[in-house]
Amino acid sequence: MHELYHKEILKHAKTPEFTSQLKTIDSSGYAINQFCGDEVRVNLSFRDGIINDIHIDSKGCSINIASSSLMAVEIKDLDPNKGTLLIDTYKSLMNSKIPDHQPKRILGSLAVMESVKEFPIRIKCALLCTQAFEDAVSGLHI
Amino acid sequence: MSKVFDVNKIRQDFPILDRTINGNNLAYLDNASSSQKPRDVIQCLVDYYENYNSNVHRGVHTLSMEATDLYESARGKVSNFLGATDPNTVVWTRGATEAINLVAFSWGFKNIGAGDAIVVSQMEHHSNLVTWQLVATRQKAELRVVPLTENQTLDMESLADSIDEKVKLVSICHASNSVGSINPVKEIARKAHEVGAKILIDGAQSVPHMPVNVIDLDCDFLAFSGHKMLAPMGIGVLYAKQEILESMEPFMRGGDMVLEVWNDKATWNSIPNKFEAGTPNVADAIGLGAAIDYLTEIGMDNIRAHEIELTDYALQKFNQFEELDVYGPTDTSIRGGILPFHSEYVHPHDIGTILDQEGIAIRTGHHCTMPLMRSLGISATARASFYIYNTFDEIDRLVDAIEHTLRYFSTGKK
Ligand SMILES: Cc1ncc(COP(=O)(O)O)c(C=O)c1O
Numbered sequence: 001m002h003e004l005y006h007k008e009i010l011k012h013a014k015t016p017e018f019t020s021q022l023k024t025i026d027s028s029g030y031a032i033n034q035f036c037g038d039e040v041r042v043n044l045s046f047r048d049g050i051i052n053d054i055h056i057d058s059k060g061c062s063i064n065i066a067s068s069s070l071m072a073v074e075i076k077d078l079d080p081n082k083g084t085l086l087i088d089t090y091k092s093l094m095n096s097k098i099p100d101h102q103p104k105r106i107l108g109s110l111a112v113m114e115s116v117k118e119f120p121i122r123i124k125c126a127l128l129c130t131q132a133f134e135d136a137v138s139g140l141h142i
Numbered sequence: 143m144s145k146v147f148d149v150n151k152i153r154q155d156f157p158i159l160d161r162t163i164n165g166n167n168l169a170y171l172d173n174a175s176s177s178q179k180p181r182d183v184i185q186c187l188v189d190y191y192e193n194y195n196s197n198v199h200r201g202v203h204t205l206s207m208e209a210t211d212l213y214e215s216a217r218g219k220v221s222n223f224l225g226a227t228d229p230n231t232v233v234w235t236r237g238a239t240e241a242i243n244l245v246a247f248s249w250g251f252k253n254i255g256a257g258d259a260i261v262v263s264q265m266e267h268h269s270n271l272v273t274w275q276l277v278a279t280r281q282k283a284e285l286r287v288v289p290l291t292e293n294q295t296l297d298m299e300s301l302a303d304s305i306d307e308k309v310k311l312v313s314i315c316h317a318s319n320s321v322g323s324i325n326p327v328k329e330i331a332r333k334a335h336e337v338g339a340k341i342l343i344d345g346a347q348s349v350p351h352m353p354v355n356v357i358d359l360d361c362d363f364l365a366f367s368g369h370k371m372l373a374p375m376g377i378g379v380l381y382a383k384q385e386i387l388e389s390m391e392p393f394m395r396g397g398d399m400v401l402e403v404w405n406d407k408a409t410w411n412s413i414p415n416k417f418e419a420g421t422p423n424v425a426d427a428i429g430l431g432a433a434i435d436y437l438t439e440i441g442m443d444n445i446r447a448h449e450i451e452l453t454d455y456a457l458q459k460f461n462q463f464e465e466l467d468v469y470g471p472t473d474t475s476i477r478g479g480i481l482p483f484h485s486e487y488v489h490p491h492d493i494g495t496i497l498d499q500e501g502i503a504i505r506t507g508h509h510c511t512m513p514l515m516r517s518l519g520i521s522a523t524a525r526a527s528f529y530i531y532n533t534f535d536e537i538d539r540l541v542d543a544i545e546h547t548l549r550y551f552s553t554g555k556k
Contacts, residue, residue: 004495005550014551036491036507037521059521061489062551119495 004119005062008070008112013062016069018054018076025055029136031128038064038125040132042072050079056129063116063125070110071129080137086110087130094123144533146448147440153531155180155436166501169536174319174347174480174527175505176369179433183372186432190425198424199398199415213424216431217414223434224364224381225355231387233414234427237378238346239269241365242313244380244417245342246273248390249363250311253340256282259308261339263288263296263325264517265318268510270344274313284308290517293471294321302333309339316348320511320525322453322470322480324348331360340386346370350529351449351478353442356381368426373433377426380417387413394419445530449479452528452537456481459541465548469518479528482509483544488551490524496547497524502540 005013025043032039038060045053054076058068071090075083089103090110094117104111116126153159156178161168170178190212196205198213214229221229235241254260260274264287271287278285286304289297296314305312312334317324327343334341342363348354349364350371356364363386368377382390392399392410396419401409410416437445453474460468460483469482484490494506506524508515515521526540 005492010551037512037515038491061491063492122491122495125491 003115004122006112006115008109009062009066009115012066012069016056016058016065018056018069018072020055022053022055027136027140029132029134029138031131031135033060033064033124033128035124036060038128040064040068040129042068042129042132042136044136050077051075051083052077058129060128061122061125063113063122064128067110067113067116067126068129068132070113071133074108074110075133080140083133084137087133091127091130094127144448144451146444146451149448149531149533152440153533155182156531157181157184159531163501163503164499169502169532169539171526171528171532171536171540172503172505173529173532174370174509174525176375177350177372177529178531179372179374180436182436183374183429183432187374187425187429190428195425197421209424212428212431213422216427219431219434220379220381223438224349225357226381227357228384230413231381231384233380233382233387233417234422235365235378235380236376236423237367237369238267238344238365239367239378241363241378241380242269242273242342242344244393245313245363245365245382246277248393248417249340249386250274250277251281252391254278254281254283254310257284257308258310259284259286259304259306261286261288261301261304261309261312261314261334263301263314264290265294265296265321265323265511265514266313266315267319267344267346268512270313270315270342271513274311283310287513290321290323290514294318294469294518295323295471295476296325298326301330305333305337305339307337309334309337311340311342313342313344315344315346316354317351317478317480318470318511318514319347319480320469320509320514320523321482322477324352324476324478327361328359331362335360347478347480350437351442352446362386368430368433371430371433372436373430374426377423377430379430384413387417390417392419393417396420398422440530448530449528450474452532452534453477453479453481455534456526456528456537456540459537462541463544463548466544469523479532480525481527482523482525484520484523485548488547490522492551493524493544493547496550497540497543500539500543502536502543504540 026046027044029042041057043055054072056068058065196209198210218229220232288301331341340362343361345366349366364381369375399419466483490506504526
């Protein structure tokens with residue numbers, strides 16, 4: 001019945017990761033879905049050019065909260081370029097256009113979000129976090 | 143089984159209710175957004191396009207005259223339905239939103255000036271708030287927003303305090319689309335008139351569901367939409383008192399609204415045509431007439447009684463959910479068939495998606511009342527809303543589905 005709410009999604013919706021404030025924020029991004037009011041803030045801190053810590057502050061439905069949390073799990077310890085590649089791959093997956101040069105396996109646990117594709121109206125909930133991430137890295141001139 | 147009328151017989155008039163959604167019978171509980179259409183209304187559109195279609199008020203040929211007769215007779219039906227004395231006080235619009243904007247542009251900009259005040263409430267639909275924000279800003283007038291009590295009824299003391307000599311217009315919904323409260327608009331009209339102000343009643347959620355008589359309410363303006371009362375989308379009504387309409391400037395310019403035109407000037411047609419520039423929505427106006435015939439046949443008192451029964455039943459069933467906040471008054475004599483609820487454990491969109499899996503259509507979100515949501519400290523609710531074809535059985539399904547959803551999100555068990 002509830003294919004949308006994969007076990008892993010439900011788990012991250014209930015107890016999302018990376019919810020603690022950062023001591024230093026090197027870059028911050030924000031996205032809001034004007035239509036429903038859901039929002040995500042992504043704060044990043046870097047060390048030696050890689051994302052070494054993340055704070056996610058997401059409000060709204062379970063899909064938004066779970067995808068933000070899973071995204072954070074997967075982008076940690078990447079450099080912003082690799083992070084952007086991962087996000088692009090995730091967006092391609094959700095928009096059903098995975099090109100050959102973007103192997104899906106780099107998505108790791110974020111790939112569970114694919115179940116949301118069965119519910120087209122909710123895909124935007126699963127992609128809000130990517131806008132916040134893009135906003136966070138847009139000023140980095142990578 | 144409803145004690146008021148035979149709902150199963152009514153359901154047979156609505157073809158869409160035979161649909162299955164995700165393998166379940168459709169339970170359509172999103173009537174405050176838009177209602178379904180009975181076969182009579184659908185057939186009336188087909189009949190119009192197959193037999194009468196042509197432009198109105200413009201030709202001497204038979205079709206044009208027949209179309210004009212049907213169109214103007216629909217206006218007469220609306221006028222009778224509202225208890226108005228003259229069909230020319232009924233102006234066709236696209237819906238409640240356009241009707242409110244018409245008043246703002248044609249009446250508001252002329253009659254509301256610097257230092258004047260407009261009174262609205264905290265439960266207004268954006269269409270009856272944002273429009274007055276524009277008038278207030280441009281005219282340097284004050285917009286007063288009357289707060290609500292703790293069960294989301296209008297705070298009548300604050301209302302009385304905010305209606306003083308500065309007020310030129312009180313614009314208020316008869317029934318709230320978001321929390322269901324029914325406002326004592328007759329009393330509010332009297333208060334407005336005492337200080338020489340006009341009253342606009344947003345009847346989008348009352349005209350479809352209960353008897354509304356413009357003479358009894360003594361309202362200056364009444365706005366509503368056809369699509370929420372069994373009629374097609376794209377047709378609605380502004381009722382206004384005759385002398386007010388006569389004094390108002392046109393809303394839009396074009397064909398049909400003019401009497402005589404020169405190169406440099408024009409004179410205006412009489413009401414209501416003065417406000418109906420361009421080719422109107424003939425078919426849907428006739429469709430609204432057919433919807434009114436259907437509603438009148440059942441009886442607006444009966445419809446209201448049926449919805450009270452459903453709402454009482456639903457409210458009582460919802461008592462079992464300790465984890466849900468249900469908004470609006472519990473006294474159904476001052477509440478429409480609207481049931482908004484919120485749980486801090488499950489987001490409304492998640493509830494909406496799971497209910498959809500079970501064939502139950504509800505609305506989730508801010509319901510075009512963002513300031514109201516903010517005043518409740520939430521960003522969205524899930525909302526079930528009822529109409530003539532809804533049943534106790536559908537409410538049982540709703541309650542069961544919510545129960546599953548809450549259990550699923552708290553334990554992960556299906
Ligand atoms: C109370 C109220 N006012 C105004 C409107 C606007 O109606 P429409 O969108 O049909 O113009 C609605 C519709 O949701 C409503 O519920």
